[in-house]
Amino acid sequence: MSNQPKAVVLISGGLDSATIMAIARSQGFQLHGLSFDYGQRHRFELQSAARVCQANEAASHVVFPVATDIFRGSALTNDIAVPHDRSEDEMGDGIPVTYVPARNTIFLSVGLGLAESIGASDIFIGVNAVDYSGYPDCRPEYIEAFERMANLGTKAGVEGRKITVHMPLVSLTKADIIRQGLSLGVDYGLTHSCYDPSPEGVSCGKCDSCQLRRKGFAEAGATDPIAYQ
Amino acid sequence: MSNQPKAVVLISGGLDSATIMAIARSQGFQLHGLSFDYGQRHRFELQSAARVCQANEAASHVVFPVATDIFRGSALTNDIAVPHDRSEDEMGDGIPVTYVPARNTIFLSVGLGLAESIGASDIFIGVNAVDYSGYPDCRPEYIEAFERMANLGTKAGVEGRKITVHMPLVSLTKADIIRQGLSLGVDYGLTHSCYDPSPEGVSCGKCDSCQLRRKGFAEAGATDPIAYQ
Numbered sequence: 001m002s003n004q005p006k007a008v009v010l011i012s013g014g015l016d017s018a019t020i021m022a023i024a025r026s027q028g029f030q031l032h033g034l035s036f037d038y039g040q041r042h043r044f045e046l047q048s049a050a051r052v053c054q055a056n057e058a059a060s061h062v063v064f065p066v067a068t069d070i071f072r073g074s075a076l077t078n079d080i081a082v083p084h085d086r087s088e089d090e091m092g093d094g095i096p097v098t099y100v101p102a103r104n105t106i107f108l109s110v111g112l113g114l115a116e117s118i119g120a121s122d123i124f125i126g127v128n129a130v131d132y133s134g135y136p137d138c139r140p141e142y143i144e145a146f147e148r149m150a151n152l153g154t155k156a157g158v159e160g161r162k163i164t165v166h167m168p169l170v171s172l173t174k175a176d177i178i179r180q181g182l183s184l185g186v187d188y189g190l191t192h193s194c195y196d197p198s199p200e201g202v203s204c205g206k207c208d209s210c211q212l213r214r215k216g217f218a219e220a221g222a223t224d225p226i227a228y229q
Numbered sequence: 230m231s232n233q234p235k236a237v238v239l240i241s242g243g244l245d246s247a248t249i250m251a252i253a254r255s256q257g258f259q260l261h262g263l264s265f266d267y268g269q270r271h272r273f274e275l276q277s278a279a280r281v282c283q284a285n286e287a288a289s290h291v292v293f294p295v296a297t298d299i300f301r302g303s304a305l306t307n308d309i310a311v312p313h314d315r316s317e318d319e320m321g322d323g324i325p326v327t328y329v330p331a332r333n334t335i336f337l338s339v340g341l342g343l344a345e346s347i348g349a350s351d352i353f354i355g356v357n358a359v360d361y362s363g364y365p366d367c368r369p370e371y372i373e374a375f376e377r378m379a380n381l382g383t384k385a386g387v388e389g390r391k392i393t394v395h396m397p398l399v400s401l402t403k404a405d406i407i408r409q410g411l412s413l414g415v416d417y418g419l420t421h422s423c424y425d426p427s428p429e430g431v432s433c434g435k436c437d438s439c440q441l442r443r444k445g446f447a448e449a450g451a452t453d454p455i456a457y458q
Binding site for chain 2: 064065067101102103104105106108109110112113114115116117136137139141142145146148149150152153154155157158
């Protein structure tokens with residue numbers, strides 16, 4: 001039996017979630033990875049999530065299916081074209097078409113259910129309000145409101161085992177995230193960021209997510225270990 | 230094309246949710262029922278939910294599957310015995326063993342995703358803080374915290390189409406709920422409340438839920454149209 005505190009870590013298989021898992025590990029938590037299969041086009045990220053959990057010796061990794069028809073209306077799940085080669089100004093303009101309705105709310109809610117089930121009081125999520133400022137559900141005030149709601153709506157919260165939602169990346173630039181991850185030994189070669197990969201899983205290099213990743217590595221003065229088309 | 234405002238109505242097939250669907254209908258909403266298949270033992274309630282949606286001429290009814298392993302640790306999904314013949318004092322003592330971790334949070338989150346997807350700003354939930362005071366996620370302060378979080382975390386909220394979570398039953402007794410439903414023409418014969426029905430779906434009459442239902446009908450001076458074992 002371990003006395004390690006448990007943490008639920010929401011892990012997509014991308015760069016940010018690989019970094020938060022390393023951060024949770026460095027803080028001494030027993031890791032329980034939670035990924036979502038919501039019919040996303042970039043399903044390679046689920047394989048990456050499994051690899052990242054394995055590399056971090058996670059105690060468990062749950063892939064939770066989410067029925068996709070609830071998410072109609074987003075470019076990540078439907079036939080709306082993923083935008084390529086957008087300038088940063090364009091990326092920062094309004095809510096992106098890749099926004100999925102209530103995504104982080106659903107993911108955090110399932111994370112909360114898993115946390116209660118296994119006796120964890122800590123949930124890690126890799127939201128970032130710097131690079132993706134268009135997503136309302138990546139803002140710190142939203143996460144804080146979720147945490148408040150979670151403590152009112154759960155047995156854990158009512159009984160005084162406060163639920164904490166950690167968002168260690170929220171105010172970091174992509175370069176800062178990469179620097180922190182590299183200092184913790186994250187192998188970014190296991191991760192997958194592309195919204196629009198080839199059928200073999202090779203990243204496009206041009207979607208918003210690839211562009212932000214490449215720029216982050218460049219600014220961090222580091223080499224991105226993954227291949228691009 | 231209809232100009233009717235749309236509402237997502239969380240519907241379990243029980244007495245309370247049949248009542249809120251009738252209330253939402255009486256307020257002029259186009260109804261979109263949302264039920265959850267979370268491996269509950271009382272699956273007859275899903276059939277009841279479909280019948281209630283049909284009786285209310287709902288525009289749609291989605292049954293959303295929720296992977297059950299997230300919910301381990303509750304008497305509604307596992308092998309913990311459902312308590313029978315408890316006094317009301319016993320029912321009111323602490324958080325019931327039938328509590329499912331983060332259930333309403335997950336249900337409301339999926340409801341929020343559906344609402345955004347179809348362009349609805351209103352969500353109805355049949356929580357009640359009188360008869361089931363032991364559930365932390367049935368309290369008005371929890372629902373209000375969810376609503377606040379929802380408005381911070383969604384495109385709809387950010388763009389000023391305020392999300393409202395309606396809880397019309399929250400401070401009503403079971404008898405009041407039944408009186409209101411009967412005045413709106415609810416056919417309670419379509420509903421299902423039992424936690425522990427026979428294999429044929431006949432209600433036990435003895436679990437907390439059956440007891441509260443029977444007492445409610447008695448206090449309302451009305452006849453419960455369903456059969457008991």
